[in-house]
Amino acid sequence: MADAAPAVTGDAAKVRVSLASGFVAHCLQAQWRGVALLLVLQVAQVLATLLLPHLSADVIDLGVARGDRSDVMRRGGAMLAVSLAQVILAIGASVLGARLAMRYGRDLRAQVFSHVQAFSLQEMNRFGTPSLITRSTNDVLQLQTALLMILTMIVSAPLMAVGGVVMAVRQDAHLSLLLAVSMPLMLLAVALLMSRTVPYFRKMQGQIDRLNQILREQITGLRVIRAFVRDTSERARFSTANDALTDTALHTGRLMAAMIPMAVLVMQWSTIALVWFAAARIGAGTMQIGSLVAFLAYVAQILMSVMMAALLFAILPRALVCARRVEEVLATASSVADPVSPQDLPKELPSNKPTATPAKGRAVRGLEFKGVGFQYPGAAAPALHDIKLRVEPGQTVAVIGATGSGKSTLLSLVPRLFDVTAGRVLVDGIDVRELSLQALWGAIGLVPQQAYLFTGTIASNL
Structure with missing residues (x-):
C-alpha cells in the first residue's frame, strides 16, 4: 500500500483577491496616496470645465449684448485663467493616472511571473506555455490599459454628467427635459453594443493563445518540420488560426467602430432639437442667447461624458476576460510545495561506503x-x-x-x-x-x- 503524502502548505493556503471584480480595489489599496491626489485633480478639472460655459454666457449676455468692452475683457480674462487651470489639471491627472497604471501593471506582471515560477510540470502542462506567456504579457497589458481608463474617467465622467445636468437645469429647466430623451438613447446604444462584444473578446483571447501555441511549436520544431517536409501543412495550420483571429478582431472592431458615430448622431439630434425649441423662447424674450450657448455646451459635456463612459465600457469587457484568465493562474496552487516542517538532509559521512548505520530504522545514504x-x-x-x-x-x-x-x-x-x-x-x-x-x-x-x-x-x- 502506498504511503500517504506528507501535509504541505503554500500558496494553496493563501486567500487571493478576485481580479475579475477587485483588481482596481487592489491598486487603490497599494497606492492610495497617489489615487487620492488623482481624485482631487480630477474633481478640480471637472469644476473648471463646468465653470467655462457659465462664464461664456455671462460674456455674451452681460458684456457683448450691452456693448460693455471692459466687462467682456474682464470676464474673458477670467475664462482664459480658468481654461489654463483646466489644462494644467488635466495634464497632471493624466500623467499621475498613467504612472499609477504602469506601476500596477509592473507589480501584477511580477506577481504572475513569481507564481508561475513555483508551478510544477503538472500545472505547466495544464495551462500550456503559450497560454501562460499570453496571460503574463497581453492579458496584464489589457488590465493595465483598462485601469488607466478607469483612473482617468472614474470620477470625471460621472461628475461631468451630474454637474452638467445641474448646470443645464440652472440655465433652463424646460429645455432640460430633452436630456431625459437623449441620455437614455445613448445608454441603450452602449448597452446593446457591449452585450454583443463581450463574447467576441472572450473568443479573441483564446484564439491568441492558439496562435501563440502554433507559432511556438513551429519555431521550436523547425528541424522536424523540414526533415519531414511539413512546411506546407504547417503554413496552412498557421494561416487557419491567423485568419480566425483576424475575422474575430474585425467583427469586434466593426461593432466598436459603430459606437462613436452613434454617440455623435445622438449629440447632433439633441443639438438640433435644442436650437429648435430655444428659438421660440428667445423670440419670446424668455431666454437669452448666452443661456442657449451655455446650455448647448452643457449638453455637449453631458453627452461627451456618456461617450467617455462608453469608451471605458468598450475596453472593460476584454479587460474582465483577461482578469479572469490572470486570476485563474494566480488562484492555482502548485501541486509541489514545501512541507509544514521540512527535514534536513544528513551531513556527509566521513567514509565512502555505500551504506551506513541506519538511524531510527532508516538508511542514511542513497x-x-x-x-x-x-x-x-x-x-x-x-x-x-x-x-x-x-x-x-x-x-x-x-x-x-x-x-x-x-x-x-x-x-x-x-x-x-x-x-x-x-x-x-x-x-x-x-x-x-x-x-x-x-x-x-x-x-x-x-x-x-x-x-x-x-x-x-x-x-x-x-
Whole structure:
C-alpha cells in the first residue's frame, strides 16, 4: 500500500483577491496616496470645465449684448485663467493616472511571473506555455490599459454628467427635459453594443493563445518540420488560426467602430432639437442667447461624458476576460510545495561506503524508489507502477526503455518536478516530500535531454 503524502502548505493556503471584480480595489489599496491626489485633480478639472460655459454666457449676455468692452475683457480674462487651470489639471491627472497604471501593471506582471515560477510540470502542462506567456504579457497589458481608463474617467465622467445636468437645469429647466430623451438613447446604444462584444473578446483571447501555441511549436520544431517536409501543412495550420483571429478582431472592431458615430448622431439630434425649441423662447424674450450657448455646451459635456463612459465600457469587457484568465493562474496552487516542517538532509559521512548505520530504522545514504507509481492527470493508465529500485552512493544506473516507457517521468520524480501518486521516493532515507524544495534541488544535479541557452554570453549561462 502506498504511503500517504506528507501535509504541505503554500500558496494553496493563501486567500487571493478576485481580479475579475477587485483588481482596481487592489491598486487603490497599494497606492492610495497617489489615487487620492488623482481624485482631487480630477474633481478640480471637472469644476473648471463646468465653470467655462457659465462664464461664456455671462460674456455674451452681460458684456457683448450691452456693448460693455471692459466687462467682456474682464470676464474673458477670467475664462482664459480658468481654461489654463483646466489644462494644467488635466495634464497632471493624466500623467499621475498613467504612472499609477504602469506601476500596477509592473507589480501584477511580477506577481504572475513569481507564481508561475513555483508551478510544477503538472500545472505547466495544464495551462500550456503559450497560454501562460499570453496571460503574463497581453492579458496584464489589457488590465493595465483598462485601469488607466478607469483612473482617468472614474470620477470625471460621472461628475461631468451630474454637474452638467445641474448646470443645464440652472440655465433652463424646460429645455432640460430633452436630456431625459437623449441620455437614455445613448445608454441603450452602449448597452446593446457591449452585450454583443463581450463574447467576441472572450473568443479573441483564446484564439491568441492558439496562435501563440502554433507559432511556438513551429519555431521550436523547425528541424522536424523540414526533415519531414511539413512546411506546407504547417503554413496552412498557421494561416487557419491567423485568419480566425483576424475575422474575430474585425467583427469586434466593426461593432466598436459603430459606437462613436452613434454617440455623435445622438449629440447632433439633441443639438438640433435644442436650437429648435430655444428659438421660440428667445423670440419670446424668455431666454437669452448666452443661456442657449451655455446650455448647448452643457449638453455637449453631458453627452461627451456618456461617450467617455462608453469608451471605458468598450475596453472593460476584454479587460474582465483577461482578469479572469490572470486570476485563474494566480488562484492555482502548485501541486509541489514545501512541507509544514521540512527535514534536513544528513551531513556527509566521513567514509565512502555505500551504506551506513541506519538511524531510527532508516538508511542514511542513497536514492530509493519504494513501490513508486505515477499517473498523469486524465490518463487512462499509470505511466509508472510499483517501481522498486535502490541506488547506492557512487553507483551508476542506466534506465533503458522504449520511447514513452516512463524514463523521463521516473527521473522527474526525484527533484519533484512531479509528485508520486503512489509509493515513496527517498533521498538519504528521507521522503523527498518531507524536504524543503531548496534543500532538495541543492542536492541534485540534473542534465536535461535538450540543452537550453538563455539570451546572453556563455559566462552568463554558466
